[in-house]
Amino acid sequence: MEKPAEFNMRGAGERPTVALSGDWTANNLGDAPTRLAQAVKVRGDVAVDIRKVRRLDTAGAYAVIRAVGHDYDLKTVQARPESERLLELVGAAVRVEPVTVRQPRGFHELTVRIGKGVMNVGYEWVDTLAFLGHLLVVVVRTAIYLFTEPKRVRWAAIFTLAERAGLDAIPIVAVTSFFIGAVVGLLGANMLRQFGAEVFAVELIGIAVLREFNIIITAVLLAGRSASSFAAELGSMKMNQEIDAMKVMGVDPFEALVLPRFIALLLTIPLLTFVATLAGLFGGLVVVWSVLHLGPTFFLQRIVDDVGAVHFWVGMSKAPVMAMVIAGIGCRQGLEVGGDVESLGRRVTAAVVHAIFAIIMIDAVFALLFMKLNV
Template sequence: MNKPADFEIAPRIDASVAVALTGNWTVTGMGVAGGRLLQALSGSGKDTGRVAFDLSGLERFDTAGALALLKALDGRDDVQGLDARPDVHSLLAFVHGARTEGDLAVHRGGGLYGLLSRVGRGVAHILSEAFQTLAFYGRLISALWRVLLNPRRIRIAPSVSLMERAGLDALPIVATTNFFVGATVAFLGQSLLNQFGAKIFSVELVGIAVLREFGVLITAIILAGRSASSFAAEIGAMKMNQEVDAMQTMGVDPFEALVLPRFIALLAMTPLLTFVAMLSGLFGGLIVIWTAVGLSPAFFIQRLLDNVGVSQFYIGMVKAPFLAVIIAAIGCRQGLEVGGDVEQLGRRVTMAVVQALFSIIIVDAIFALIFMQFGQ
């Protein structure tokens, strides 16, 4: 039936108004009936004060009709009741809930309430990320323990392949970056110390800075941008394509197949990359001091051995495995958290890099405090 929407308003004995809706209150059949109902109730509400609805005569009713009826009821706290079918009641409740949620979303957008709401959501997100990270480390330790009890479960081929991609392929950028960092430290150090007649101490400055801090720190930062993002993107793409779910269906533990090879590769290659970074940084400092200060390479190396020693080298190398664990874990965890769309993938890759960089700085600061307490 295609009966157009209509309504009738009649006064009742108790000084209220009875409104009966008939016809098809749908997006195609309503026409201007919704606007006429709003105008009629606005005029009648001033005189009567109470309205009673009879919706039993409705033939078809959709969200457009529900929205028109709710607009007519806006601002009225004197509605006596709605005589309607259960499906009409359900549709009215659904549209009313959608309108209420939209109003709340707009209200949250500004003012002090909006600011406090954003801060609260941020704190809750940080706590959630911390809890999920601890849970991830627990699963990682459990998988590592199973592999140690049964070494045949170690996936040698992917681990070696990842060592090449995450380690050997990163050697050129790590060496080049640390060469220029060491050269920059030497140049600035000799320029500053020359004002006090102590430019010879620029050798110690380069040695301590490169061996203790810059060698391992610059390497970890490069790996955070290179490997953490790569791990998150690779595992995230597999999660989007439901390959991880397929692994679980076939009885393959994703931690053993995806996380542990990356963990082993980075744990094995980060100390090697750190060692190369230290050599490159020292070589860059040696070149600058040789050309700018005039100290020979033999004098540079001998002064390093006498005044810097191997203790600074060990301090830098001790940090490498811890930073490798952090970078690999963050990258893999963010990859496993990817949902089903590309936007989630991009967001998780970005979070992997940001969290890895933040964690590297925090861990390095913690090591600095620990070594300071031990007088190193």
């Protein structure tokens, strides 16, 4: 049974003694610390006896130290060994002086921020290499499963994610590509009309859509749609410690969560790129037909004769690379989420921004490569 904290003064000599009793814990202190401090202040120098205290925690020890003063010699307190040790620990903590850290200002602050940024880039690079290495191991292991144990491959997750990330995105990809093709056709017709070469708007539309805009529009839309979704899903699981639970149960999160998303985008981005190609060409056809009064047969014949299939395959060759980049960035940012909602928001935003930046940079690299190959 718990007893409230109490004390009594005894002795009226040069140094009276204050004897504590009961439970000096956070739940039982009451107003005892205040009365003790007043009594010690009135009597002056007193001795402290806490041998009859039943239970003592850090709150009770701090109350005793505050009552007798921080500069009081705790070694003169009469106490059991465990109580004496607790008083020493709390007293040492009370006597610690707070350290004031000067915040950098001006040029110093700028150099600190630059240094932290450089270090963060290094950490991100190392983490990315670790992510790629782990993913490569899982890919090889899954490839072995395809021939030895096909049932171990998570086909249900792959096709579910492919439907959600691919088939559900067909309308938005098609509509966006249609208007992009229409805009390219309208701009091309207006500019080429000045030179009397309106007919070449067909080649402009074909090359622009087949070579660049089909894959760029598809990849950017999936970066905002799928990369953010992957980061939010995995980040939420990380916050709820579901990924840690999977590791405890012996399930590899890369095999269960990351790889299905990679395969799903690898399967769907070529399909979406083909849909974007058809929609973009149709948008250009509508503009050429309505503005230049050139019929669909003429449009398609010039696409086949003058543009050809090379540009189509150039655009399609970028699709697998874009799929790996979008899935990798989204999954990696999701796995880096901390334990708070702010971290989740930062990582989801970073997934979209990094994916779009990577798409533009990779497309530029492809453009330089095909230019060197004269393709």
